[in-house]
Amino acid sequence: MEGGGRPQPPDPQMAEAAPPQQPVYQNALPLMFPRMQIPATPSYGGRFTQYNIFGNIFEVTAKYKPPIMPIGEDAYGTVCSALNSETNESAAIKKIVNAFGNKVDAKRTLREIKLLRYMAHENVVAIRDVIPPPQRECFNDVYIVYELMDTDLHQLICCNQKFNEEHYQYFIYQILRGLKYIHSANVLHRDLKPSNLLVNENCDLKICDFGLARVNTESDFMTEYVITRWYRPPELLLYSSQYSAAIDMWSVGCIFMELFIRKPLFPGRDHLHQVRLLLELLGTPSEAEMEYLNENAKRYIQQLPNYPGQSFSEKFPNVHPLAIDLAQKMLTFDPKQRITGEFVAKE
Structure with a gap:
């Protein structure tokens, strides 16, 4: 592929997870x-x-x-x-x-x-x-x-199908494993959301819909509309001229939390409301966290009310502390501080 590297084979560090004992049954889903x-x-x-x-x-x-x-x-x-x-x-x-x-x-x-x-x-x-x-x-x-797959993660989240800890772990493991492979080819997916994650009754998960994907070295890839609003990271909402594979990791963080709370984490009505929802949960970023933004974006953030941020563990008391910790590492305002697939593999 022009401009990209050949994807790496599956990483043995990320090949140890087993599917849940309890499958997700297709006939439990709305048709x-x-x-x-x-x-x-x-x-x-x-x-x-x-x-x-x-x-x-x-x-x-x-x-x-x-x-x-x-x-x-x-x-x-x-x-x-x-x-x-x-x-x-x-x-x-x-x-x-x-x-x-x-x-x-x-x-x-x-x-x-x-x-x-x-x-x-x-x-x-x-x-x-x-x-x-x-x-x-x-x-x-x-x-x-x-x-052919049976359904997608959006349909599973919306139906009454119950998940247990094994399901959460296995779904996020597979998303990160597939994304690590995609990023190894220097490709950004740029539209990760539950409906683009296909699932079968054995809980096997596959990433789909590469219509907005780009090789990271392409010169025009910064200029197009990318990522559905609810899963869009702050660097795109605030028109940063440069972005990286960290945009996909933000989307994964949103999806991971949605699995637990069974609704979108940041369901913004429009662009400005989306920014406000991020700041209400994460808090107003520091000067260092806004270093990558242009001056107009910084001034916009500074003119908004100062948001102290909310405790994830208090806002989501039914979510396991380890899951909260992983989600917070994906949902950082500064993309440079965001967790990577490589880090997850090692951890």
């Missing part, structure tokens, strides 16, 4: 779509098959067999499950509608394919296939085939 049998219509002489998914035509190569079922959707299209008849493996097929109609979205799709084709790790979702169009002149939609 986003009702289970149904979608009829198949052969096309292009049987080389392709069409499925009508709520008025949206899915057209895939004939090796992908029923049952074709919708399992999710986002701003870019619908995701369906299918069976690859050649490998007998279940797969998730994502249709990106009109993929080349917008330059920004087209680049995001290409980036996702490029990065995931390059990576191979137990905690990073794998691309299995990119389905070619039946005719080159009608190449408008892109179908990406991924390994």
Whole structure:
């Protein structure tokens, strides 16, 4: 990959955790779509098959067999499950509608394919296939085939599925293990949030959605919108011109606490409210902690009320002290003081 290093193999220091004794059962989760049998219509002489998914035509190569079922959707299209008849493996097929109609979205799709084709790790979702169009002149939609997972962490947090200490430890261990691998390639994910962490019933977790990811050496990567607001670190909220892999660690800290409290840690209504929520919990930063900010950002912080900060252990009395300690090391105002994946591996 241009500008990046080859990812390192799994670190034996981070290969010791075992999955929880109690699995997370898919049938305990609310279904986003009702289970149904979608009829198949052969096309292009049987080389392709069409499925009508709520008025949206899915057209895939004939090796992908029923049952074709919708399992999710986002701003870019619908995701369906299918069976690859050649490998007998279940797969998730994502249709990106009109993929080349917008330059920004087209680049995001290409980036996702490029990065995931390059990576191979137990905690990073794998691309299995990119389905070619039946005719080159009608190449408008892109179908990406991924390994199939049961749900995502957002759905687990929102449902009534109970977690125990083993679940918390195993989820955060896998997130950090996958992120350490991603960062070893000099890549920043830049959009970590619960819905981008896929999970199966055995509690295996995989990081997905690399559409906003960037190689750390790219010259234009500082200028784009990145990271969903609730998981965005202070250096991005305050328009720092430089940032590092520490932005991903902040997001992990937010996700880790969300597992315990079952709601977002910083649910800001808008940009300014988001900054205020951070300061209310962490306290107003010192001059040394604001050293990396530009003068305008510093003046903005200084004109706000002085926030003393809150005790994590008092605000979250039901969270284990060791979990509180780890979260606080991820959620530091100064990115240089933020914990790294390397540190977690050694500890």
